Every structure is written in structure tokens, then in C-alpha cells.
Amino acid sequence: xxxxxxxxxxxxxxxxxxxxxxxxxxxxxxxxxxxxxxxxxxxxxxxxxxxxxxxxxxxxxxxxxxxxxxxxxxxxxxxxxxxxxxxxxxxxxxxxxxxxxxxxxxxxxxxxxxxxxxxxxxxxxxxxxxxxxxxxxxxxxxxxxxxxxxxxxxxxxxxxxxxxxxxxxxxxxxxxxxxxxxxxxxxxxxxxxxxxxxxxxxxxxxxxxxxxxxxxxxxxxxxxxxxxxxxxxxxxxxxxxxxxxxxxxxx
Numbered sequence: 588x589x590x591x592x593x594x595x596x597x598x599x600x601x602x603x604x605x606x607x608x609x610x611x612x613x614x615x616x617x618x619x620x621x622x623x624x625x626x627x628x629x630x631x632x633x634x635x636x637x638x639x640x641x642x643x644x645x646x647x648x649x650x651x652x653x654x655x656x657x658x659x660x661x662x663x664x665x666x667x668x669x670x671x672x673x674x675x676x677x678x679x680x681x682x683x684x685x686x687x688x689x690x691x692x693x694x695x696x697x698x699x700x701x702x703x704x705x706x707x708x709x710x711x712x713x714x715x716x717x718x719x720x721x722x723x724x725x726x727x728x729x730x731x732x733x734x735x736x737x738x739x740x741x742x743x744x745x746x747x748x749x750x751x752x753x754x755x756x757x758x759x760x761x762x763x764x765x766x767x768x769x770x771x772x773x774x775x776x777x778x779x780x781x782x783x784x785x786x787x788x789x790x791x792x793x794x795x796x797x798x799x800x801x802x803x804x805x806x807x808x809x810x811x812x813x814x815x816x817x818x819x820x821x822x823x824x825x826x827x828x829x830x831x832x833x834x835x836x837x838x
Contacts, residue, residue, distance in 0.1 A: 772826050779819040786812045 679685050761767060790808055800808075828834055 769829060772822060772829065776819070776822045776826050779815065779822055783812070783815050783819055786815055 786808070790812070
């Protein structure tokens, strides 16, 4: 099913193959391509691209028209200078300012040079339009950056306020936490056991003079001892239930 024969190597590019000659091969860390810029807003991109396409088409058409015009040659002279004498022509050639004015004047300029000027003017207008768009984008970007910075600072302030409120809430709810409630229950069992033991000791010791307690005093002690033992057994039962995991909500 599988062939052990390796595939044939790719053909070597010849002199006529220029696909692999124009692009240099980079190796090492510098071979990584730069990160592309973030995309512009759709509306701005659409408007900018549309105006850029129109300007590029206009400048391309004007430049192509200028390139189609033939070279006037060395013997060409403007009609304004064809009837001038050699002395006048020599004076004009000796004056660079006058020669430049005649070269670029609308009445004496050659059509090919005029077309080049028009193409340059279109390109200049296009560059100015793009510069204005870039300035507008820069202003919008600065506004968005400042708004984002303000939102970030507000978010950090809200985070600090939330941490402070959370700390206050934890401090307020600390006595009602399961660990605190279990500790209070254990202390209550021990305290109630001590109360019962104190009642027993007081009954056994009596008044200390050997007199017998009256029936009313015995009844009052039995009532207090029964209530103390009832509370003790209740707390002890709750603690045992907690130790066995029979308290719902926490285990």
C-alpha cells in the first residue's frame, strides 16, 4: 500500500525563472514578519479608499497621458521665441529666472511638461487629502485613547472600592461563619457544663451551718438544675450532630 520510493526533487529554477530570485530568504530572528497594523474603522476606511482610488485613477490617467506625448527634441522652441533673434535668445539663456519663467509659463510650456505638471498637481492634492484624513484619524484616536484611559482609571477605582466593601462584608459576617459558630457552640457546652457543676456543688455544700433546706428551696434548686441540664444536653446534642456531619448547609 505504501511506496518506499522517495518523491522526485523539485526542478531547479533556471535563468528564465525569476520567481525565486527577486525575494531574499531571511533566516534567524529577523525573518519574522512585522505585526500588521490594526484595521481602521469601516466607514473611514471605505471613504479613504474610495477617495484614494479616485485620486490614484486620476493621477495615473494624467501621468499616462503625459507619457504618451512624444519628445519635442532639441530643436523645439515655443512659438513665442521662434521669431526672436539670436541676441535675444542669448540674453534669455543667460538669465536663469527668465528662462525658467518661459519654460513653465502656460503660453510657452510644452504640452508634455504641462501634462507632467498636472499629474504632479493631482498627486499633490491627493497627498494633501490623505494628510487631512490622517490628521482626522489622529484626533479621533487621541480622543478614543483618552476616553479609554478614563474608563480604565474608573474601573481600577471601582475594583478598589469593591475590595474594601468585600473586606467590610467579610468582617461583618465573620461571627456567623461556620468556624465561629462551631467555636461558640463548643464554648457554650463547656460553660453550661460548668454551671451545672456549680449547682451540684452548691446543693451538696448547703448553707454551711448544717441546717436543712426547706421544701421551697429544694423545689427552686431542682427547677434551676433541671433547666440548666436541659440547656446543657441541648447544646451537647447540637455539637454532636455537627461533629457527625448532620448539620445541613455547611457540610
